[in-house]
Amino acid sequence: MEPQDQEEIAEMNSIIREIQTIYDAGTPMFTKDAIRKVGSELDVFQKGGASNGREITLKGINGADYTIFVGPPVLKSSKNKNQHLGGSTWTIGYNSIEKLTVDRDIWSFDPQTTRYLPMEISACTREITRELEYEENPTVSSTEDSCRAFQDAERKFMASEYHERLEAMLATRGILSAESERYVQDPAYTQKDRDVLSPNGFTVLDDPQAFLLLDESSVLVSIGPDIPVKQIVADICRPGMIIWNRGNEETNSYLFTDPESSRVVRMIEKEYFEVDFPYHKILGDLVMYIRKSA
Incomplete structure (x- = not known):
């Protein structure tokens, strides 16, 4: 050398x-x-x-x-x-x-x-x-078709056994599914994504506006992000409720995009109650955290 x-x-x-x-x-x-x-x-x-x-x-x-x-x-x-x-x-x-x-x-x-x-x-x-197969027979769905597909998927989810189990789990812990403003942020969203999400009750934010809006009254849902959401949250705020992927030793390395640092672990252990979340074959192994009372 x-x-x-x-x-x-x-x-x-x-x-x-x-x-x-x-x-x-x-x-x-x-x-x-x-x-x-x-x-x-x-x-x-x-x-x-x-x-x-x-x-x-x-x-x-x-x-x-x-x-x-x-x-x-x-x-x-x-x-x-x-x-x-x-x-x-x-x-x-x-x-x-x-x-x-x-x-x-x-x-x-x-x-x-x-x-x-x-x-x-x-x-x-x-x-x-x-x-x-799509190259040979290219099809581009319209925004209207995509909206209908989104609404159909939502109806199927609401009628699913998974949703029933989720509602029961929340009810046993006194957590109400209250309607509130719903914000979503993903730099990968196209204009078509926005045109589908907006009329279906979601306010689409540009990066990094969602982080700036997070506060203690927020319910944060973060599933499979490709940025370190957990570490950002641990530094900037304490949401009232958090739902994200469960961390483990394998996912807590720089090779993964959302590792749980020592600071994240301390925040969760000291400031939140852990609630098991129903496993979903697509969403994966999620966990819910509810902030402890001051």
């Missing part, structure tokens, strides 16, 4: 230890102010204010400001004839503490920028894959 490589590895390990020490001291990785700031930067990109990319300044977990250049999406043609690009966009990348502290290859290590950043903005393209 070259002396320069040894120096870079030593620097990387030093920064990893520094970040872990900062985190263990209780410093939040995510705050609503920081999320609001990165959201405003994202808004500039998405409204066409930086079609060629631009520099932005974000705050690291160590409190320092880092200026990075965010370039435009790079469009690459796919060799798969059943795959095509579905458009490009800029998105927020949320980094878990595991991702910031895992040992990395020195070639992907940048001590001046992304190593310290819990949040980033990057450009991406959507890749849409079609099966051969």
